[in-house]
Amino acid sequence: MSTVQTTTPSTATPEAPETPEAPGTPDAPDTLGMSAAQARSAVLEELILKDPGRFRVLTGDRPTGRLHLGHYFGTLHNRVRLQNLGVEMFVIIPDYQVLTDRDVADNLTEYVEELVLDYLAIGIDPARSTIFTHSAVPALNQLMLPFLSLVSVSELNRNPTVKDEIAHSRQSSVNGLMFTYPVHQAADILSCKANLVPVGQDQLPHLELTRTVARRFNDRYGDGTAVFPQPEALLSNAPLLLGTDGTKMSKSRGNAIALSADADATARLIRGAKTDAERHITYDPVARPEVSSLVLLAALCLDHSPLRVAEEIGSAGAAALKRTVTEAVNEYLAPIRARRAEYARDRAHLRKVLREGNERTRAVADATLAEVRAAMNSHY
Ligand code: TRP
Numbered sequence: 001m002s003t004v005q006t007t008t009p010s011t012a013t014p015e016a017p018e019t020p021e022a023p024g025t026p027d028a029p030d031t032l033g034m035s036a037a038q039a040r041s042a043v044l045e046e047l048i049l050k051d052p053g054r055f056r057v058l059t060g061d062r063p064t065g066r067l068h069l070g071h072y073f074g075t076l077h078n079r080v081r082l083q084n085l086g087v088e089m090f091v092i093i094p095d096y097q098v099l100t101d102r103d104v105a106d107n108l109t110e111y112v113e114e115l116v117l118d119y120l121a122i123g124i125d126p127a128r129s130t131i132f133t134h135s136a137v138p139a140l141n142q143l144m145l146p147f148l149s150l151v152s153v154s155e156l157n158r159n160p161t162v163k164d165e166i167a168h169s170r171q172s173s174v175n176g177l178m179f180t181y182p183v184h185q186a187a188d189i190l191s192c193k194a195n196l197v198p199v200g201q202d203q204l205p206h207l208e209l210t211r212t213v214a215r216r217f218n219d220r221y222g223d224g225t226a227v228f229p230q231p232e233a234l235l236s237n238a239p240l241l242l243g244t245d246g247t248k249m250s251k252s253r254g255n256a257i258a259l260s261a262d263a264d265a266t267a268r269l270i271r272g273a274k275t276d277a278e279r280h281i282t283y284d285p286v287a288r289p290e291v292s293s294l295v296l297l298a299a300l301c302l303d304h305s306p307l308r309v310a311e312e313i314g315s316a317g318a319a320a321l322k323r324t325v326t327e328a329v330n331e332y333l334a335p336i337r338a339r340r341a342e343y344a345r346d347r348a349h350l351r352k353v354l355r356e357g358n359e360r361t362r363a364v365a366d367a368t369l370a371e372v373r374a375a376m377n378s379h380y
Contacts (some may be wrong), residue, residue: 015347040232040233044196044232046195048350054257055087056087058188059197059198062208063105063133063367065162067259069241069249069329070249072259073238079198080123089115090129090146091130092188093132094110095135097184099210101171101178104344107145112133116131117260121336131358135363142185143369144183146372150217150220151212151216156180159206160205162178179180185210186206186210190368191364194366196232198233198234198236199236207231207233259337264332273290276291280315281310281313283296283307287367298321302332309324371372
């Protein structure tokens with residue numbers, strides 16, 4: 001961890017253990033980095049409770065569709081928690097990132113507005129948190145250029161998350177934005193000088209790259225002072241929810257329950273969910289992933305333990321489980337859906353939220369770019 005003081009919220013924490021560098025071997029999943037990140041996240045949680053004001057979070061979601069329960073219990077819920085604890089938050093809608101694996105970003109305006117609606121509905125408060133889009137913040141995008149000079153092509157080449165996305169992409173060739181988007185993501189985070197990034201495991205390599213970019217920039221241009229903080233990963237301990245077909249919940253697979261879905265569509269999706277042949281309901285994510293994911297979903301909505309939910313259903317079987325899940329989800333989402341419908345009636349308000357978020361972020365990113373220019377001696 002850097003001991004250099006920065007002017008923005010700093011994570012320099014003498015009492016905390018150092019976060020070791022991830023080994024970054026190309027093919028082995030980074031399990032050492034993972035457990036270190038978990039341990040560090042527990043320490044960070046305590047620091048947040050003690051002094052939320054020292055943290056600035058940046059996080060976001062690609063505008064490629066509506067947010068669903070996997071997003072909600074995976075990250076969105078946690079964002080609202082952090083915001084309500086008093087952590088300053090920037091939520092990016094990375095519209096350029098949509099172009100990493102498709103030629104044209106379809107329905108972009110609609111998806112962006114739907115994301116803003118989802119955010120407002122779950123409790124992201126634009127008075128306390130800043131929602132913005134990539135394309136509206138020129139200084140953020142300009143940072144990408146010096147940052148690209150700080151990473152090698154082979155480093156980009158061995159990013160496991162990018163490799164995985166390339167492997168699953170339906171594009172016939174890989175475009176340059178796909179290859180370099182982790183650097184773009186470093187610009188997202190560092191343009192706002194965020195020092196905390198709530199992430200799932202797949203985003204850890206990107207955060208590691210962001211830290212590398214920050215460190216190299218400071219070393220190369222900082223002249224003794226750190227321009228950038230070294231942002232840290234806050235790993236969520238949210239258990240993984242599967243889609244209704246038993247695979248990863250994903251907007252493109254038709255197996256996701258959108259926050260915005262109505263109660264009937266929710267019931268239909270859950271009724272069609274995959275289960276197994278064993279009648280007695282138990283919670284056993286390894287041996288019975290589909291049944292356990294349904295149990296977990298009910299448990300999250302009811303705020304009970306999964307074991308209790310499974311026990312209460314017991315020999316009543318999968319149909320009873322599905323009834324419980326449907327009721328729990330619809331009840332949990334009812335106030336969120338009601339707020340969403342309310343906000344959806346006022347498109348002008350939505351656009352204003354985004355316009356003001358973009359303005360606020362431009363001011364922050366402009367100030368960062370001015371520091372970067374000064375550090376790089378670009379005084380003309
Ligand atoms: N890559 C992230 C995703 O696909 C989205 C994202 C873009 C992001 N920029 C970010 C997340 C910065 C955290 C911080 O989900």
